[in-house]
Amino acid sequence: MLEPLLPADEAERLAALRALNILETAPEDRFDRITRLAARLFDVPIALVSLVDANRQWFKSCYGLSATETPRSVSFCGHAILSDDTFIIPDALLDARFADNPLVTGAPHVRFYAGQPLTGMDGLKLGTLCIIDHKPRHLSEQDREALRNLAALAQQELNLTQLHQAWALKNMGGTRKDAEDEPHNNHHLLNAVSRAQARFIADTDTSLIFNELLVDLLALTNSEYGFIGEVLHTADNQPYLHTYAITNIAWDAATREFYEKNSANGLEFYNLKSLFGEVLRTQLPVIANSPATDLRRGGLPEGHPALNAFLGAPLYSGGHMAGMVGIANRPGGYNEDVLLYLQPMLNTCANIITAHKNNRQRQETEAALKNSQQQLQAVLDNSTAVIYVKDLQGRYLLINSAYERFSHLDRTSVKGKTDHDLFPKDIADSLRANDMKAVEGKSSLMWEEKVPHDDGLHTYISVKFPLHDASGNLYAICGMSTDITPRIQAEDELRASETRIRAVLDNVLDGIITINEQGTVESFNLAAEQIFGYVPGEVVGKNIKMLMPEPYHAGHDGYLANYMGGGAAKVIGIGREVTGRRKDGSIFPMDLAVSEMTLGERRLFTGIVRDITERKKVDRLKNEFVSTVSHELRTPLTSIRGALGLIAGGVAGEIPAQAKSLVDIAHNNCERLVRLINDILDIEKIESGKLVFDFHPVEIMRLMKEALEANLAYAEQFGVQYTLDGDLSGVKTLADNDRLMQVMANLLSNAAKFSPINGVVAVSVARHGREIRICVTDHGPGIPEEFHHRIFQKFAQADASDTRQKGGTGLGLNISKAIIEKHGGEIGFETQSGVGTTFYFDLPEWRELAG
Amino acid sequence: MTTPVLNRILYVEDEADIQAVAQLALEAIGGFSVTICSSGREAIQVAPGLSHDLILLDVMMPDMDGPSTLKALRGIAQTAATPVIFMTAKVQPHEVAQYKEMGAIAVIPKPFDPMTLSATVRRLWEEAHG
Structure with missing residues (x-):
């Protein structure tokens, strides 16, 4: 002790x-x-x-x-x-x-x-x-x-x-009257002090307390008017007066209005060259019983009530001048005794002013504190992170809105609780362990933490750090936690989606290859590896041309550069058949479809590759089969056609008319079958690339004349006439004579078939730009529009019933198109329903080289 | 130079039906004298003993095909110079060129028209000697 x-x-x-x-x-x-x-x-x-x-x-x-x-x-x-x-x-x-x-x-x-x-x-x-x-x-x-x-x-x-x-003591030698008055006055004074104290304790409105105090002061001293005020200081530290109570001495409308407007909030006086200013300046009492001549006076505004005597007393509290009291016009003036007598009142005034001042300062401080707390809370509450402060025992001191949202708890119910009150023990233990590590650490630390939500555990990234008070004592832990669950989920989903896509890519039979603008392989799926005979990882990062045989191997860099520079696409956006090169050097046919895509700033190309070696083999076998079958069909047909031809020709003697007509039917259909087989064989040759052309310069007008003559007999069956128009004698084209004759035979026979009886089929030869155009025009019914797009396809006929009626094979135009294209020309048609049809083909003119 | 008379024809063809049709066409319409052989081997055996003006030779035959038969006939003195016409379904331009290179004077495509066969043979004969 x-x-x-x-x-x-x-x-x-x-x-x-x-x-x-x-x-x-x-x-x-x-x-x-x-x-x-x-x-x-x-x-x-x-x-x-x-x-x-x-x-x-x-x-x-x-x-x-x-x-x-x-x-x-x-x-x-x-x-x-x-x-x-x-x-x-x-x-x-x-x-x-x-x-x-x-x-x-x-x-x-x-x-x-x-x-x-x-x-x-x-x-x-x-x-x-x-x-x-x-x-x-x-x-x-x-x-x-x-x-x-x-x-x-x-x-x-x-x-x-x-x-x-x-x-x-002082009044022991005083006058009798004073002695008699004294207890009376003292009684009044004590009453006034008690009243003021009672009011103050009762927490009455300050202005009421001061007004009453002023009234008491005036009454006790028999003064006319006065004021009680606080001493404040301007920015440059000059004292000035702020009144809490002032007698209404307004003498005209303007001063009355001024008083009414401002007295409640206090009037302020700054003039230090005045009797009250003297008090503010010197912090000493001022007694002036001849104010009119007093050197300290500042003068009164016109209309101001007369000032006959003045007492100004500083109000001291705790050694500082807190305010002052001014009273005026006591009959007979003021003296030290009055001052001494008033001391209890003045002390009361001083104490109440100080209390009021302290109160005001506290309120200001509290308001400022509240403001900054509100600001802080607003910042915290608008943060998407979960923020909290816990004391050293782990009890929550503060949480923000994000915390309330995820926990469905409000801040008042969380305050004072610990994580063990809110979460399962294992989770609370781990949170608490991290809190303690943050307390031990000097700066902030970071962890991943799991916290239960409605939809299961969420993962947070938490930053935690110790908080110290003004004197540097550790008193709390602050944490800020960000929910990274959505990000983790997104990453998981992305990973799952990548796995799915990878599984798809690796399970498709087509090779899928991605290359960049330089031709470097960026991805190469399992099927691609199998197709090209590589093992995983051997191709990615290398140039795509390793998969190409010459001459594409050498040309690809240039091609890609040309395309990137705006050149024409040969493969991109177009599917085509190309040749690939396996790791062992063997080459094979493949279908390649390339599409272009943009990934950010980069252009990538995706190629889908299918090895068509097998399909090619099957195609070849099929074509060979068709060829063989057709050939085998011709042998018996040769006999049938020959035999029927001889009978029909009367070589075997005269036969009855009915039998003759039946033999004719058989003979005609036999001819048709032969044409069909010939056409099928032609198509097979075209498709397998075996159709060989024997090109020579051919004079077009002569060829047309021959074609018309050769087909004359056919036209006569339909009562149709062929006419030839054009004067381009001597103009030649490089052609296979027989094949061009085949085309003309097809076009002429078609035109004749579809012409009305006694119709005319006009053949014209004329220049069309730099080429020679041959037109075959009929006046038939025209080609129905729905048929236009497939007229050059195999077995294409506008009406299936026409096949029998018109006796065609449905292969003629398909063969003609292939033949004209082999000649470097183009075939097409124009048609108008009920008016007629013109088929035309254009061939390049052949000129003998000079010299 | 006058064109020699075409009368005796040796026809080599493995299909009996076609043999019959062709023989009828050539004899009844063309008035030729026709000898039939059913295979290349038979032709090689028969031809030297007979004197023919022209040999018609099928291309596709089992065992010994047309071209082989032609080669063999060219190796036999009596038939080394006898004109030969192939009769075949294989009549693409390059095939025709091949046959002519072998020494054939012409090619008649199958199936042939029996009514015009004799005329065609006679025309080709004349062209070859023209």
Whole structure:
């Protein structure tokens, strides 16, 4: 236990205390009121006004305690008077100075103590207003302020005692009248002070308190008008006056309006060259009983009520000038006595102004704090991250909206809870472990953490760091957690989708290859590896030309560069048959379809490759089969046709007319069968590339004449005439004579078949641009539009029934088209329903080289 | 130079039906005297003993085909200079050129028209000697 030390001014202190003549006096309500109020206000069992005497502390007022004094050596108050501000012991058992104090270990079992020193008028600390509890407590700043205010009231009462005595002493030699008046006046003064204190304690509106105070001041001094105000300072530290109460002395409309508008919020006066300004400047009382001639005066505005006498008194509180009071026109003027007499009132004014000022500053601070808290909360609540602060025991101090959203808990219900209250134990354990690591670490640390949501565990990235208070003590952990579950899910889905696509790519039978603009292979699927005979990884990253035989191998770089530079596409966007080269060097036919795609800034090409070696083999076998079958068919046909021909020709003798007509039918159909087989063989040759052409310069007009002659007999069957138009004798084309005759035979026979009886089929030869165009025009029914697109296809006939009627094979135009294309020409038609049809083909002109 | 008379023809053909039709066409319409052989081997045996003006030779025959038969006939003194016409379904230009290179004077495509066969043979004979 530590006994209280003696203050340096102990002797003066004791003298001042003794001078008060208050020790051993009876309890007084004016003090008991204050201790009662304190006990109630702070909810403590004990409240005391304690005066510290030489060897003891004596209680002028004791609430909740039967003792009236204790030894100074064990007193808390003995310590409290050594301090300038509130002396607080939150828990005496934890404080070495008091843990073994008999007042702590025994009755009254002090655990908590807070004492505010009470100062005499000369600034000496005489005792305390203290509150005591049996359990440990904290005193908030607001509580402390309340305690200071109450102590100020107790101090005032103490000083009032002193004043009364001074007043009494002073007036011992005064006039009888004064002596008679004195108790009366004193009574008024004390009443006024008590009223103001009562109002202040009752927390009445400040302006009402000051107005009443002003009224009392004027009444007590018999003054006409006045003011009470606080001293404030301008930015350049000049004092100015802010009134809390001012007598309405408005003398005209303008001043009346000004007063009404501003008095409630306080008027402000800045003129320091004035009687009240003198008080502000010097911080000393000013008494001016001839203001009109006083050198300190500032002059009055016109219309201002007469100023006959003035008293300006500074209001001191805690050694600082808190405000001033100004009163005017006391009959007979003012003097020091009046000032002294008013001192209790002035102290009350000073205390209330200070309390008001403190109150205002606290409110401002609280507002600022609240503002910054709101700002902080707004920032936190608008963050998408989950943010929280926990104390060192893991209890939540604060959470943001994102936390409320995912947990479906509101912040008030989370506050004070720990993760173990909110989450399953294993999860809470791991969160807590990370919190503790953050506490141990000096800077922020980061973890992945799992937290349960409605739809299962979510994964968070959490940053956690320790929080320190203003004095650097660790007091909390702050965490910010971002839900990365959607990102993880997206990544998982992407991975799954990649796996799926890879599975598809690896299971298709077609090779799929991606290359970039330089021809470098970027992807090469399983089928491609099998087709080209490579093992995984051998092709990716290499140039695509490794898969091509010469001459494509050498030409591909140039081709790709040309295409990228805007050149024409040979493969891209077009499917075609090309030759591929396997790893073992063997070459094989393949179908290749290339498409182009854009990936960001890059252009990529995707090739789909199919090995068609087998298909080619099957095609060849099929063609060979058709060829063989057709050939084998011709042998019996030769016999049948020959035999029928001989019978029909009468070589075997005359036969009856009916038999003749039947033989003719058989003979005609036999001819048709022969043509069909010939056409099928032609097609097979065209498709297998075996149709060989024997090109020579051919004179076109001559060839046309021959063609017309050769087909004349056929036209006659239909009663149709052929005409030849054009004058291009000598003009030649490079052609296979027999094949061109075959084309003309086809076109002429078609035209004849579809012409009306006695119709004319006109053949014309003319230049068409740089080529020679041969037209065969009939006046038949025209070709139905739905048939246009497939007229050059195999077995294409507008009407299946026509086959029999018209006796064609359906292969003629297909063969003709192939033949004309082999000649480097083009075949086409124009037709109009009911008017006729023109088939034409264009052939390049052949010219003999000069020399 | 006058064209020699065409009268005796040796026809080599493995199909009996075609033999019959061709023989009828050549004899009844053309008035030729026709000897039939059913295979190349038979022709090689028969031809040297008989004197023919012209030999008509089928191309596709089992065992010994037309070209082989022609080669063999050219190796026999009595038939080394006898004109030969192939009768075949294989009449693409390059095939025709091949046959002519072998020494054939012409090619008659099958199936032939029996009514015009004699005339065609006679024309080709005349062209060859023209």
